Amino acid sequence: MTHFINLTLNGLATGAAYAALALSLVIIYQATRLVNFAQPAFALLSVYAALAVTQLTGSYWIGFAAALATGLTVGAAAERLVVRPIARVSPLNGIIVTLGMLLVVQGVVGMVWGNEQHGFGYAFSYVGRFSPADAFAVGAVAAVAVLLFLLYRFTPFGLRMRAAAHHPEAARLSGVRVGLMLTAGWAIASAIGALAGMLAGPPFLSPNVFDTVFVFGITAAVIGGLDNPFGSILGGMLIGLGGSYVSGYLGSELATLSALVIVVVVLSVRPDGILARPTARKV
């Protein structure tokens, strides 16, 4: 039983990073109907920025803030300068260009920081079952989810964001600057991606450190329904738990496989994702 509890807690902590990354994908997908394949690269850049700032100032938390700030900036800049001019032509171009950004940003990080591993610390001690670092991971993602919910559901800014995402023309006619909302969505999403990076990065950073995390993150987003933020969080937790149980009971070499099994099972039962809403009628 203790073993089971340990595995559950472990799974939740790992799942938190997947959930955050999945959430960042979903926010962008909701706004632009685009899967941002560059999200792990933005997270990578953000975490290396945190590494640099932490080395400079000696403070993890200043580095943490730097990561979020980098995420915000990179996300906004990518939408404004790269994605918007290209995705206007066709959505496929938009997806390809995010793949391109993934390679470029990963390459640049490798050029600047080298391809070797850099030690990178946790927010808190990672010793013990459900360590403070684990608790922080789960707590941070829960806090982000609640804040996002409040922001989207109860503020005028959130109403603008939702209107722009669901019906850009009606939003514009109501005076909403839809382009600005898209930029804001990319910025918020990439800051959450940076958080995912801060959770999943330690103990060692290298340019490919998020490759697996991204695979699990995008899997979590798909399980959740791709345009449902809560679904993506649930999906992330499911993948985290699945991986943890499978590696605990069956062997760690099978952990990756568990994600595949979860996807197949979930999507065969609910093809639109766990929390997919019934498709709304459009007039």
Add this chain to the structure above:
Amino acid sequence: MSDKPLLQVQDLTAHHGAVRALDRVTLDVPERGLYAVLGANGAGKSTLLRTLTGLHPATSGRVTLDGEDITHLPAERAVTKGLAHVPEGGGVIVELTVEENLRLGGIWRGRHDPDTMAEVLDLFPPLEQRRGKPAGTLSGGERQMLAIGRALMARPRVLLLDEPSLGLAPMITEQIFTLLGDLRDRTWLTVVLVEQNAAGALSTTDHGFVLDQGRLAAEGASDDLLSDDRTRHAYLGF
């Protein structure tokens, strides 16, 4: 108030690709009243409204509102000048609740305005009952009410309506026309109504503009257009 018309359109031309959808349209819309824009399918009625609010770019010509040139203003600024546009189909956001749709209408004015909200809900009692429900659960007629209500939340000077009768039962269409008449009588609102249903629109409005292949083919008092057989047969099809 100036004696100039509130909304002036001069030589307005617009294209869909290579096709000229609006061809040097010139018309004046004075303040306060109900105006119909009529014509066959593809005559350019919707394009006219969309070009007025900037959803569609003007190739040449000028649109002025109260003397101010708004021809090339982006669509999201139109409402800030007093132009509220209900697009074809209403543009109700089905994922948002009724109340959120209404709030969206007034969002450009910054802070929430319960007074206008109360006025609008008073105008459309069915919306009041379904305030917290997703707009996707409304019937066609209720959606059109919500679309108009959302536009009114912006406290516009000119309300542009694109085929509010589309897909509605005749009785509901009549209700909406009656409501527009009431609005005209009670407020300073100017309403420009694009309609396929020419007979219905002319019996409600004060003045009509008839478009044919992007050109202004006829205009006049609605009663005169109704009784002018030549215009009716040639352009309005009844």
